[in-house]
Amino acid sequence: MSDHFRRADGARVLADLNTLRAFGAYKTGVHRPTFSAAHRQSLTWLAERLPDAQLSPDIDGIGNVLGVSAKPGRKLLAGSHLESQNHAGWLDGPLGVIYALEAARVLNPDPSIDGAVEVASWCDEEGHFGSMLGSRSYVGDVSEAEIDAARDRSGPRTMREALAEMGLAGRTRLHAERGRHIGYLEAHIEQGDTLETGELKVGVVTSIVGIWQYRITFSGEQNHAGATRMAVRKDAGLALAQFCVAIDARFPAACGPRTVWTTGRITLDPGAPSIIPGQAEMLFQVRDDNPAVVDRLEQLLRSMAAEATAAGPCQVEVERIRTGAPAMMDGAFQDAIEAASAALAGGKSLRMPSGAGHDAQVLATIMPAGMLFVPSIGGISHHWTENTADADIVTGADVFVDTCRRLLTGAP
Amino acid sequence: MSDHFRRADGARVLADLNTLRAFGAYKTGVHRPTFSAAHRQSLTWLAERLPDAQLSPDIDGIGNVLGVSAKPGRKLLAGSHLESQNHAGWLDGPLGVIYALEAARVLNPDPSIDGAVEVASWCDEEGHFGSMLGSRSYVGDVSEAEIDAARDRSGPRTMREALAEMGLAGRTRLHAERGRHIGYLEAHIEQGDTLETGELKVGVVTSIVGIWQYRITFSGEQNHAGATRMAVRKDAGLALAQFCVAIDARFPAACGPRTVWTTGRITLDPGAPSIIPGQAEMLFQVRDDNPAVVDRLEQLLRSMAAEATAAGPCQVEVERIRTGAPAMMDGAFQDAIEAASAALAGGKSLRMPSGAGHDAQVLATIMPAGMLFVPSIGGISHHWTENTADADIVTGADVFVDTCRRLLTGAP
Known part of the structure; x- marks a missing residue:
């Protein structure tokens, strides 16, 4: 030795x-x-x-x-x-x-x-x-x-x-x-x-x-999937999908070189094939070693939620449920x-x-x-x-x- | 009387x-x-x-x-x-x-x-x-x-x-x-x-x-939500969200006056906040009193899936699980x-x-x-x-x- x-x-x-x-x-x-x-x-x-x-x-x-x-x-x-x-x-x-x-x-x-x-x-x-x-x-x-x-x-x-x-x-x-x-x-x-x-x-x-975790909820109106015309629907699941796609489009311009973000879980309520979901929820996570970057992204997330709510027909709310330095x-x-x-x-x-x-x-x-x-x-x-x-x-x-x-x- | x-x-x-x-x-x-x-x-x-x-x-x-x-x-x-x-x-x-x-x-x-x-x-x-x-x-x-x-x-x-x-x-x-x-x-x-x-x-x-029901599955690659860079991800959940938004954009031009369509359930696998979903599934339903309209929409759905698969990074498959005249x-x-x-x-x-x-x-x-x-x-x-x-x-x-x-x- x-x-x-x-x-x-x-x-x-x-x-x-x-x-x-x-x-x-x-x-x-x-x-x-x-x-x-x-x-x-x-x-x-x-x-x-x-x-x-x-x-x-x-x-x-x-x-x-x-x-x-x-x-x-x-x-x-x-x-x-x-x-x-x-x-x-x-x-x-x-x-x-x-x-x-x-x-x-x-x-x-x-x-x-x-x-x-x-x-x-x-x-x-x-x-x-x-x-x-x-x-x-x-x-x-x-x-x-x-x-x-x-x-x-x-x-x-x-x-x-x-x-x-x-x-x-x-x-x-x-x-x-x-x-x-x-x-x-x-x-x-x-x-x-x-x-x-x-x-x-x-x-x-x-x-x-650090890991920052968010619960993003979408509130629309639960209704029958056959009898409700497309024009009057408030489909919370569709609002969620649109929000995911908007994140994918807008985060790259605001993130840092090593930022990652993930939607790991999606739930539609009630989750039945013949019911328009009245509520939807996604668990969304952002990771970065720079808290300033995450602050910027969280502000973007909240402004996107406000824009989506204003545009309608569903309400979008962002709740931070975990902060990791x-x-x-x-x-x-x-x-x-x-x-x-x-x-x-x-x-x-x-x-x-x-x-x-x-x-x-x-x-x-x-x-x-x-x-x-x-x-x-x-x-x-x-x-x-x-x-x-x-x-x-x-x-x-x-x-x-x-x-x-x-x-x-x-x-x- | x-x-x-x-x-x-x-x-x-x-x-x-x-x-x-x-x-x-x-x-x-x-x-x-x-x-x-x-x-x-x-x-x-x-x-x-x-x-x-x-x-x-x-x-x-x-x-x-x-x-x-x-x-x-x-x-x-x-x-x-x-x-x-x-x-x-x-x-x-x-x-x-x-x-x-x-x-x-x-x-x-x-x-x-x-x-x-x-x-x-x-x-x-x-x-x-x-x-x-x-x-x-x-x-x-x-x-x-x-x-x-x-x-x-x-x-x-x-x-x-x-x-x-x-x-x-x-x-x-x-x-x-x-x-x-x-x-x-x-x-x-x-x-x-x-x-x-x-x-x-x-x-x-x-x-x-009639009610036509489809199972649409998205196959990507399950991975760690922190350690996997955005550029190399194959996020099945994101692919699903993009597909929902694409349906919302493209169905109105192909549907009939009373057609309705609904995504009633979404499942991400494994559905954990820190894991990029490797698989995702949506239950999708189309209703119309004209089977010819539904045929046209099903063809559109299948061509959209083929386009999405070709564009990558996830594979999209459409399976009809119920046909209702x-x-x-x-x-x-x-x-x-x-x-x-x-x-x-x-x-x-x-x-x-x-x-x-x-x-x-x-x-x-x-x-x-x-x-x-x-x-x-x-x-x-x-x-x-x-x-x-x-x-x-x-x-x-x-x-x-x-x-x-x-x-x-x-x-x-």
Whole structure:
């Protein structure tokens, strides 16, 4: 072993990822929603692995798994999440947890490293019950009342019922001990095709974009689809379609270079084939790392709604239901990832923002944070076909372990 | 009593309609889906009323209620349906049944009338389990296999389970006795505002338009709503919105004077706020009394889909899932309604097509059929606010009874 590098055990990393893939296997991906049986299996499995890295495991009252080190010296927190979106990919979440576990297994037993990697699996990053509940709980940003009110978005259970079924009811929630960690490091697949297109191996994340979410509602008049003449209709569904097309036409001139926007859900009410919809609703999302751009787009959205209402025949209302400030990644963390990439990935790295949200944006509110991306084949994400080449997974693991080493030892 | 006219008992008609309104009352309307407890109450209530009109009641194996007369002479079949759309209006269906009951109560005991009105309540005209199953069963157009396959569109029950819960499992289904009836007469609220706008009291239905139903699917690429740049997206939801707007722009130049078209339901898959929809589907309906017009519009729809697919980035497919030929109403029935309106409604009638479907279109396949409309306030239909002025309900009842008298006696 060289003085400098501590290599990851690539075969072990791949084996661990494939073990997790079997919990809730769905086609080539996984269906492992928060607090499902498969999710519980994955958390238990991780807790049982942590002693291999000289970490004491704990599962807390919101489903976070944490491995705590008794080793003296610096502590670096690292991890990601183990639950998945419904019927989604095998690496989104597990990659970052296994990289963290691998770094802890390599570095924690090494007496020449004056410090340790502590491993975290944050619960419900994918938002089945809320918004990044596990990491937000850890930084002190989730009240008991919020847990009381939380419900499964795709099932009948309350969060309290789900916690009880997981055997977690009444457990203490773990909170960050301020000053304990030099920072937080997370790895993830890119969820885009920038690295693949550029034949690169590592993304050095500079910032995580903010997410602004809107509910846009259209009010017309419900009526019979046969007996109501076209001229007198107030079709809320048609008004919604026209609004989507207007956004597509007008946003490009007002957006920033990396802004993205998405209509993810449309509901017509009552949604029957022979009834003209009287109400319609769309969930609309804007992401950018520049709040000023989003302000401008929100103003445009509201003025478009006012124009559409004035033109008739339906009323359009825009309601902002979520505001997410962008999170900047720490400069020293970016430098460490870039140096590790230069040493172990042939320098094939690129500084880039993250368009997706991650637990790192929550940890960044209380400590320095960094993120590392590996390539994603075809840029596919949040779908069961999501994948990364084995060789890229192993290269990423090497870079991750070495980044941890650099951060713990203060190496340049 | 004059030689000519037999007036309806307006107070009795209104009282009966309000009794039915209490079965499944919802706001000022009703929620009385097919085979619900409220629906069963309404069928039982009707069966108990039929002897008042010298009719023998029967509830058959598909939930049709029929009142059969032993009186010699001509038989006229009359009726409508008692179930409602979900959370819908109080008159859609019951008006026609109570008018038929009233005509039977007035005319059947009258020895000067050489004939009788027989009353029918057709099951599931509103399509909770199928498409006009009750009247189609009566004309011999529903197989046992179709009943085996039918399911509640808004609940978990199969039709067989629902029939068993209603106590109807194993009962014989009644079929039309060819030649027994001189025809079928049905009354209904207009479900449009033509009569109200023209200050008219009676619509003389000339034809019932056909309904053509299409499933239009859009295939793109499911991806992450944050990490996927706008330029590379294949957003199936946006493609759907663009298609709706294109229909709105291009159909008016190709349609007929009374064509209507409706997108009643839109589904994005997977329908999550942070996922670009990879699939989208719309249920699209065209109604017209001229099949040639619909042929032309279907060709336009298919060429628009081909154009959109060629332009990309999503594929658009059009599938016809229902074809409904228009039904012509019998000329002598139209004349009888018009003559009764001249005598009892000050001649305030109008010949007009029905844009909505009714059981009369099914009965028209085996016997002469006619329909009579009364005004609907604001043209509202398939909504709990649906209503008609009491005075208009009573005038309609008078015209209905007199139309039956004219048809039974062969009066001009």
